[in-house]
Amino acid sequence: MKAVLLAGGLGTRMREETEFRPKPMVEVGGRPVLWHLMKTFSAQGINEFVVCAGYKGEQIKSYFLNYGALNADFTISLGDHSKVDVHSGHLESDWTVTVADTGQATLTAGRVERIEPYVKGERFIVTYGDGLADIDINKLLAFHASHGKMATISIVRPWSRFGLVDVNGDGMVTRFREKPQMDDWVSAGFFVFEPEFFDRIRDSDDMMLEHEPLNRLAAEGQLGAYRHEGFWQPMDTYRESQLLGELWASGNAPWKVW
Numbered sequence: 001m002k003a004v005l006l007a008g009g010l011g012t013r014m015r016e017e018t019e020f021r022p023k024p025m026v027e028v029g030g031r032p033v034l035w036h037l038m039k040t041f042s043a044q045g046i047n048e049f050v051v052c053a054g055y056k057g058e059q060i061k062s063y064f065l066n067y068g069a070l071n072a073d074f075t076i077s078l079g080d081h082s083k084v085d086v087h088s089g090h091l092e093s094d095w096t097v098t099v100a101d102t103g104q105a106t107l108t109a110g111r112v113e114r115i116e117p118y119v120k121g122e123r124f125i126v127t128y129g130d131g132l133a134d135i136d137i138n139k140l141l142a143f144h145a146s147h148g149k150m151a152t153i154s155i156v157r158p159w160s161r162f163g164l165v166d167v168n169g170d171g172m173v174t175r176f177r178e179k180p181q182m183d184d185w186v187s188a189g190f191f192v193f194e195p196e197f198f199d200r201i202r203d204s205d206d207m208m209l210e211h212e213p214l215n216r217l218a219a220e221g222q223l224g225a226y227r228h229e230g231f232w233q234p235m236d237t238y239r240e241s242q243l244l245g246e247l248w249a250s251g252n253a254p255w256k257v258w
Contacts, residue, residue, distance in 0.1 A: 001122065002118070002124050003048070003126075004049075005024070005034065005052065005126075005129040006052050006112075006126065007023075007024040007054070008022070008053050008055055008057060008104075008106065011055070013236050022055050022057065022060060024037075026130075026241055028235075029245060029253075033241075034129045036132055037129060037132060039256075040137075040257055042094075042095065043258035044137040045138070046137065047095050048095075052100055052112070054102055054103055055104060067092070069084060071090040072088045075087065098115075098118050100118065103205070106205045108208050108209040109204040109207035109208060109211075109212070109213050112126055112209060119195070125140075126191045127189040130234065130235045131235065132232075132233055132235070132255040133232040133233070133255055134254045135232070140154060140192060141192060143224065144192040150196060151192065151193050151194070151224070152191065152192040152224040153187055153214065153226070154187070154189065154190035154191070155225050155226065156227075156229075158182055160181075161179070163177060163178045165177075188232045191209075200216065201213050233255075
């Protein structure tokens with residue numbers, strides 16, 4: 001099974017970082033957040049990846065093309081730059097990574113449509129290349145298989161960004177609640193799709209994955225929801241990238257399941 005990672009967006013809410021690199025290449029603890037996500041998959045048996053590149057995608061291509069040299073000792077013949085001998089392995093030596101240019105302005109459904117040749121005929125997982133979680137992939141896949149529908153979306157109950165104030169009918173404050181967990185569920189990414197899903201996203205360059213395509217599946221009763229009760233943190237803002245970095249530095253990064 002392959003994991004498809006959406007890594008082509010502009011990341012406009014993180015201009016401090018994304019002016020110079022694609023958001024999935026923003027580092028957490030000295031490694032791209034994309035690497036952390038891939039390690040989470042790999043620790044649970046998925047080592048084949050398709051990266052949907054777009055904005056500054058050449059940086060993602062360069063990272064993986066040079067991965068061996070960046071992570072091990074090597075010898076290069078300066079008279080022939082194409083000859084590089086890598087002397088020792090690294091823990092990711094069993095990964096297979098396809099980097100696909102899915103366009104600068106393509107929206108997420110269109111990016112998935114464009115990588116069909118690399119996952120054709122098989123079940124596959126899709127997620128965003130900038131969100132980390134301690135999700136149990138095997139339980140997610142088992143849930144998907146159990147309901148027999150075309151797709152599954154993973155959902156979480158996020159923590160409020162703000163502390164809440166409870167007020168009674170007389171306008172008096174009764175209590176403060178410091179950033180409680182919300183009652184509602186939101187999408188965490190980590191979608192599972194059957195191969196026939198591609199027939200639902202033809203000519204979809206201007207479609208968001210979680211808008212028209214998944215709304216149609218929901219209306220048809222073809223979309224299951226896997227409830228993830230553990231850690232989940234998107235990296236939508238610079239503040240959130242700092243939070244992930246602090247968790248990693250503390251030695252208590254919840255997504256580090258390897």
